């Protein structure tokens with residue numbers, strides 16, 4: 001059998017502890033978390049190990065599953081689930097209920113229409129009081145929060161024109177229209193934020 005190299009992201013290594021400090025108290029009473037856009041799987045392994053009371057369900061587009069599975073293969077606990085094929089832009093999703101959703105560095109990658117579909121999907125599968133936590137860079141009132149984010153946005157657009165850093169207030173407005181209220185905005189290192197939404 002071919003051995004698949006584990007994908008690796010230095011950014012994940014750098015941001016996993018600050019993100020965990022946001023998730024741990026907020027997920028303390030939750031049981032099931034869906035991660036959308038799992039990517040390398042590094043966050044999933046780290047968060048599942050640090051919060052063993054949770055079942056951590058990974059998901060991503062099918063092209064990333066092999067790498068995620070290679071990463072998950074080193075995990076010895078039973079609370080980390082193999083990736084679901086979940087394209088946020090497609091409906092229905094392969095999961096109908098969860099207590100919480102986590103997604104990291106996806107809003108600036110997927111097209112804006114997919115971001116809206118992701119919000120639709122979260123509103124569908126979260127119960128009242130359910131949480132959506134989104135990590136990544138966001139603009140404030142349409143302005144970049146740093147020169148490095150402005151450069152990053154330019155680079156994203158050279159990769160694909162539909163990519164780009166989203167405006168936090170616009171995301172909050174769209175989420176609110178779907179019954180997801182932005183209750184907390186937390187500043188994290190490297191000009192990133194965690195947005196916490198509660199299903200009304």
Ligand SMILES: C[S@@+](CC[C@H](N)C(=O)[O-])C[C@H]1O[C@@H](n2cnc3c(N)ncnc32)[C@H](O)[C@@H]1O
Nearest residue numbers: 037038039086087088089104105106109110114
């Ligand atoms: C920049 S990576 C972030 C990966 C990881 N969450 C992290 O923080 O390192 C963006 C992720 O979003 C996923 N993605 C892009 N479009 C998607 C979509 N329509 N539905 C679900 N995931 C998507 C990609 O496959 C990729 O895993």
